[in-house]
Amino acid sequence: MSGKPSQVEFSRENLENVLKRRFFFAPAFEIYGGVSGLYDYGPPGCAFQANIIDIWRKHFILEEDMLEVDTTMLTPYEVLKTSGHVDKFSDWMCRDLKTGEIFRADHLVEEVLESRLKGDKEARGLVDNANADAQEDADKKKRKKKVKEIKAVKLDDEVVQEYESVLAKIDGYSGEELGQLMVKYNIGNPVTGETLEAPKAFNLMFETAIGPSGQLKGYLRPETAQGQFLNFNKLYDFNNLKMPFASAAIGKSFRNEISPRAGLLRVREFLMAEIEHFVDPENKKHENFSEVADVKLRFLPRTVQQEGLTTPIETTIGEAVKTGLVDNETLGYFIARIYQFLMKIGVDPERLRFRQHLANEMAHYAADCWDAELHTSYGWIECVGCADRSAYDLTVHANKTKEKLVVRQKLDTPVTVTKYELDLEKKKFGPKFRKNAPLVEDWLLSRNQDELVKLKEELSSNGKITFKIPEIEDQIELDTTFITIEQRTKVEHVREYTPNVIEPSFGIGRIIYSIFEHRFWSRPEATERAVLSFPPIVAPTKVLLVPLSNNEDLQPIVKQISKTLRKEQIPFKVDDSGASIGKRYARNDELGTPFGITIDFESVKDGSVTLRERDSTKQVRGDVKDIIKAIREVTYNGVSWEEGTKNLTPFETKVDEE
Amino acid sequence: MSGKPSQVEFSRENLENVLKRRFFFAPAFEIYGGVSGLYDYGPPGCAFQANIIDIWRKHFILEEDMLEVDTTMLTPYEVLKTSGHVDKFSDWMCRDLKTGEIFRADHLVEEVLESRLKGDKEARGLVDNANADAQEDADKKKRKKKVKEIKAVKLDDEVVQEYESVLAKIDGYSGEELGQLMVKYNIGNPVTGETLEAPKAFNLMFETAIGPSGQLKGYLRPETAQGQFLNFNKLYDFNNLKMPFASAAIGKSFRNEISPRAGLLRVREFLMAEIEHFVDPENKKHENFSEVADVKLRFLPRTVQQEGLTTPIETTIGEAVKTGLVDNETLGYFIARIYQFLMKIGVDPERLRFRQHLANEMAHYAADCWDAELHTSYGWIECVGCADRSAYDLTVHANKTKEKLVVRQKLDTPVTVTKYELDLEKKKFGPKFRKNAPLVEDWLLSRNQDELVKLKEELSSNGKITFKIPEIEDQIELDTTFITIEQRTKVEHVREYTPNVIEPSFGIGRIIYSIFEHRFWSRPEATERAVLSFPPIVAPTKVLLVPLSNNEDLQPIVKQISKTLRKEQIPFKVDDSGASIGKRYARNDELGTPFGITIDFESVKDGSVTLRERDSTKQVRGDVKDIIKAIREVTYNGVSWEEGTKNLTPFETKVDEE
Numbered sequence A, B: 001m002s003g004k005p006s007q008v009e010f011s012r013e014n015l016e017n018v019l020k021r022r023f024f025f026a027p028a029f030e031i032y033g034g035v036s037g038l039y040d041y042g043p044p045g046c047a048f049q050a051n052i053i054d055i056w057r058k059h060f061i062l063e064e065d066m067l068e069v070d071t072t073m074l075t076p077y078e079v080l081k082t083s084g085h086v087d088k089f090s091d092w093m094c095r096d097l098k099t100g101e102i103f104r105a106d107h108l109v110e111e112v113l114e115s116r117l118k119g120d121k122e123a124r125g126l127v128d129n130a131n132a133d134a135q136e137d138a139d140k141k142k143r144k145k146k147v148k149e150i151k152a153v154k155l156d157d158e159v160v161q162e163y164e165s166v167l168a169k170i171d172g173y174s175g176e177e178l179g180q181l182m183v184k185y186n187i188g189n190p191v192t193g194e195t196l197e198a199p200k201a202f203n204l205m206f207e208t209a210i211g212p213s214g215q216l217k218g219y220l221r222p223e224t225a226q227g228q229f230l231n232f233n234k235l236y237d238f239n240n241l242k243m244p245f246a247s248a249a250i251g252k253s254f255r256n257e258i259s260p261r262a263g264l265l266r267v268r269e270f271l272m273a274e275i276e277h278f279v280d281p282e283n284k285k286h287e288n289f290s291e292v293a294d295v296k297l298r299f300l301p302r303t304v305q306q307e308g309l310t311t312p313i314e315t316t317i318g319e320a321v322k323t324g325l326v327d328n329e330t331l332g333y334f335i336a337r338i339y340q341f342l343m344k345i346g347v348d349p350e351r352l353r354f355r356q357h358l359a360n361e362m363a364h365y366a367a368d369c370w371d372a373e374l375h376t377s378y379g380w381i382e383c384v385g386c387a388d389r390s391a392y393d394l395t396v397h398a399n400k401t402k403e404k405l406v407v408r409q410k411l412d413t414p415v416t417v418t419k420y421e422l423d424l425e426k427k428k429f430g431p432k433f434r435k436n437a438p439l440v441e442d443w444l445l446s447r448n449q450d451e452l453v454k455l456k457e458e459l460s461s462n463g464k465i466t467f468k469i470p471e472i473e474d475q476i477e478l479d480t481t482f483i484t485i486e487q488r489t490k491v492e493h494v495r496e497y498t499p500n501v502i503e504p505s506f507g508i509g510r511i512i513y514s515i516f517e518h519r520f521w522s523r524p525e526a527t528e529r530a531v532l533s534f535p536p537i538v539a540p541t542k543v544l545l546v547p548l549s550n551n552e553d554l555q556p557i558v559k560q561i562s563k564t565l566r567k568e569q570i571p572f573k574v575d576d577s578g579a580s581i582g583k584r585y586a587r588n589d590e591l592g593t594p595f596g597i598t599i600d601f602e603s604v605k606d607g608s609v610t611l612r613e614r615d616s617t618k619q620v621r622g623d624v625k626d627i628i629k630a631i632r633e634v635t636y637n638g639v640s641w642e643e644g645t646k647n648l649t650p651f652e653t654k655v656d657e658e
Helices: A012-021 A043-062 A077-083 A105-123 A129-142 A157-168 A175-184 A225-230 A232-238 A302-306 A317-322 A329-344 A392-401 A426-445 A449-462 A508-519 A552-567 A581-591 A601-606 A624-636 B012-021 B043-062 B077-083 B105-123 B129-142 B157-168 B175-184 B225-230 B232-238 B302-306 B317-322 B329-344 B392-401 B426-445 B449-462 B508-519 B552-567 B581-591 B601-606 B624-636
Strands: A025-027 A039-041 A074-076 A090-095 A102-104 A200-203 A207-210 A216-220 A245-254 A269-279 A296-300 A313-316 A352-356 A368-376 A379-390 A407-424 A464-467 A476-479 A483-497 A500-507 A520-523 A529-532 A543-547 A572-574 A595-599 A608-613 A619-623 B025-027 B039-041 B074-076 B090-095 B102-104 B200-203 B207-210 B216-220 B245-254 B269-279 B296-300 B313-316 B352-356 B368-376 B379-390 B407-424 B464-467 B476-479 B483-497 B500-507 B520-523 B529-532 B543-547 B572-574 B595-599 B608-613 B619-623
Touching: A012 A508, A012 A520, A012 A529, A039 A043, A043 A245, A043 A269, A043 A329, A043 A508, A074 A077, A074 A207, A077 A216, A077 A225, A077 A392, A090 A105, A090 A175, A102 A105, A105 A157, A105 A175, A207 B207, A225 A232, A225 A245, A225 A269, A225 A392, A225 A500, A232 A245, A245 B245, A269 A329, A269 A508, A296 A317, A296 A329, A302 A352, A313 A317, A317 A329, A329 A352, A329 A368, A329 A379, A329 A500, A352 A379, A368 A508, A379 A392, A379 A508, A392 A500, A407 A426, A407 A449, A449 A464, A449 A483, A500 A508, A508 A520, A529 A581, A543 A552, A543 A581, A552 A572, A552 A595, A552 A601, A552 A624, A581 A595, A595 A624, A601 A608, A608 A624, A619 A624, B012 B508, B012 B520, B012 B529, B039 B043, B043 B245, B043 B269, B043 B329, B043 B508, B074 B077, B074 B207, B077 B216, B077 B225, B077 B392, B090 B105, B090 B175, B102 B105, B105 B157, B105 B175, B225 B232, B225 B245, B225 B269, B225 B392, B225 B500, B232 B245, B269 B329, B269 B508, B296 B317, B296 B329, B302 B352, B313 B317, B317 B329, B329 B352, B329 B368, B329 B379, B329 B500, B352 B379, B368 B508, B379 B392, B379 B508, B392 B500, B407 B426, B407 B449, B449 B464, B449 B483, B500 B508, B508 B520, B529 B581, B543 B552, B543 B581, B552 B572, B552 B595, B552 B601, B552 B624, B581 B595, B595 B624, B601 B608, B608 B624, B619 B624
Parallel strands: A296 A352, A543 A572, A543 A595, B296 B352, B543 B572, B543 B595
Antiparallel strands: A025 A039, A074 A216, A090 A102, A090 A200, A207 A216, A245 A269, A269 A500, A296 A313, A352 A368, A368 A379, A379 A500, A407 A483, A464 A476, A520 A529, A595 A608, A608 A619, B025 B039, B074 B216, B090 B102, B090 B200, B207 B216, B245 B269, B269 B500, B296 B313, B352 B368, B368 B379, B379 B500, B407 B483, B464 B476, B520 B529, B595 B608, B608 B619
């Protein structure tokens, strides 16, 4: 498609009006007053989402031969306890005991200090009021602010410095630290000034009870990943025990946000598409890396961010892996494939960057992480995470369930391994420890080499070892009649290892909203006219059929073309409303439909119709069959408009587009 | 595809082994011991499901121009209170206070009485023990029975009759009635004999709290329908205010079963595809009905069932609507379209019937309902419901929210309407009723014509009316200074009505399992060999690529064909394991892959390959290009194997299939 012609400046308000008017999405339960953080997709939003998922499936699952699974959202407590989500998947909240209001602690501290700094600037005369107001206005639109007014109060210079230093580190504070900051800087309810309760961890998972007894506590999953990890053995088996391989899942996940805002960007129920690529930790090369090595990307590495800079480094993924900027080929391969996917579905390459996580912001399981961030009017938004989760998840689930989640690699050349081994005099454990015997045995058998060395030393010097196990109150003492620790040398024919996991994880709703912003513009006509320039392949509908009038003579042709389009499975709509052609096309441009077919009285005579291209409003004329062929070529086969319509006749519009 | 050749008798155990071995699906969280009623789909199950959804979307949404929406699963309490689910979406459970065991009351009464009747028959010598055992054995496989042993005890004749009469009506009892039956017939814990608590309603929705305060109670939706109803106005608007139209949604719903059993047929989290077709209650004709009028179906009407019979009536849908067997064209149209869909995806027409709901088993909102039932080894299973929900849902939500959910139809000929109207002397209500004033006003304004007639009579004869409102304790008294009721005649240009809803609702998991049973068979070879004969269009993978050996010379051809298949977006797998060709095809038959391409040393010389058809094991040979063309024709364009391969050379297999 051709680029966007000269246009009116972007306005989020205009975009939101179009998205609402055309029912791309809307607040869920709106007639009941709505529930914040929950949205429904209407027909065009739903079709757009389905097209993106379809392309995702082809781009990743089919092209890369991944194993797709569909696992449940309901998840028992124990699984998410083991994965760490019960303990760590939370935000800090504080409550106003008088009003019952609840604040997210980090957001509150951030907002209050920012507003004080603004007030200080105003008092120092560093910002003129008009500007400050405009900024404030923009901020209000950006999100519902808790701080309602800025007071022009001058602060001491060292206080300003302190505030700025706190704000720079705001993402890294613990709940206790946030509580201390609130006391130190006298931060309470921004409206009433009331002191708040100290921050408490609020777990972000939705809890429920499974079954009628209410005893089986469960959650709605916070990610699709766990279901994939738990099926590792079955997937590995399905893949004929070959490594590496990837599983993938597309489905809803849930996050009980404390106070959702920013529309589709922060919601409580969202569609994710996640890949878990299982790989040998000692060999993270990727066999198809050479195919993407030349893809040029913008990187914002950790080191650059730590200097307080935001200028990205532009280089090929091949270079990035070679220089160690990106850790390994597999991680690099997926970063490039993510880029290619985002380009297919209409992301503006100028508004995409890959940002490396800082050490303190990574999820509790991640060894390294690069986010594909898309720029929107809300700032840079994390839309795809690409994390190296190491062997964390498989290890914790295996430890908890005693089910091995490992790869057994047959070695071409057997290796000689010398290591410490611990033997139990098993029949003595039962009488001594009774029901605790398995616990003690498990503890002993799960010691690693370093620990065994220490235990052996203790056993040699004291003739016994003493230790404690969390589940058992008393200290445990064992002598050489119970255990033996020896160094042994063995020839091993099989290498057993826990795979590492590279995880590209897509937030589909965030990507969708970002594309709305990237593809939205307005024609600078007398009355502004909005257009959503989606690539044809993702457009909700591909063709609008527009009979020139409601004259009955045109009906058979509309029916005939409808039948052909249906048979060819090209999604289309008929607009036979009484509105003018111009109005109908304007409505259509707002829906992002790339093509329009106009049926007029010439069509009755010779079967020819006019084809209109959305972005350029160019028109060509030709036989229905050739027009449909052109639509198919441009939409599904990646052919350009110029190429696809070169055999059709350019057509000067007789209809006023206005 | 050709039909099934001579085969081994169906065995559910064999089928389940195949489905498990090939990871079609598996219990979720299996390494944690599993959670009953929750299943994960592995790669072939997931692809099969995705293909069925894809066909559903094309068959209904695209072909019928429906408006697809994607609404949230999290649903606030108020919505489901209004819809009736909070009060009525429940089963009756009773608890054994000693053991903590929980029983579903209707299932328990049913099982206990059935087992006593069996014991009676045995005591009377009416069944020989061997047969009884076999039956019992089959039953045990069918579901986990609570009753562990049958005692041969003779019952009085009238008791037998009573039991049989209770069993015939088992689906219609209230909780109280079930409790009375349990007392009367001394039904307790079937193992210990312990008396159970009286049946309590157990709501089948999963409850959760939305937001951090815990004050917004919510549920996981029990159906996708409510999200569609709540968006009625937006959808009607999107459809340019044209009627009739349909919305559709595909997504997960939830049901907290008391004790799930029967594998995929009764689960706690399941995929639904639901259509809500909004129609004028006074005109349920369907414009495309003639296109399906000749479709022949098997009906099991209410009248036949009431006579205790199960022989269906076979007739065309056209006849069924004409004779009033099926109420109207729209209901009939969807019944026929459901049939056509089920045929496309591989349901056995001999094992499909449409059963009309009995009056007492319909959902609380339904005016009429026909189920598409599929026959399986568990009996006849409801897989698609096709209900006329009348105007129930739109009406209750409109009443609750005061948001009109109606169609305004412009009348070509204005009509004169005479009706009673009630006027309020509004300014007098505030002082008299204070905060209750709106309640009283609402009550008065929502009276229908019959009620107004009565109130007018009361007002005329007594000079006042008295009434009660549930929310207000005291009786209310109003005289003619507060209200006037008059008959008035008006000319109306617009007819306002609440649409009726015809709802085809698909349980995708149940359909999937039924197709597994319908398409499973075993070749009667020396060692039985299982086959899943899916139609190519829904098969998880379409082609298996099988190089004759691991010889390096064959690799380039495998790569070349892979590349072509990937480009053509035909899902395929390569099996280059060392196993024999026969073994590889056997594995493949279990996965239901319809085509196999064998690459041998001839292929290196002349580029020809062999194509194998799964069901017949017939083979043809030809150029790769022609072979792929044949696959495409048979898989996606509905061409038969014979027709699609007529230009290829029949090939006598040189490889032993065993």
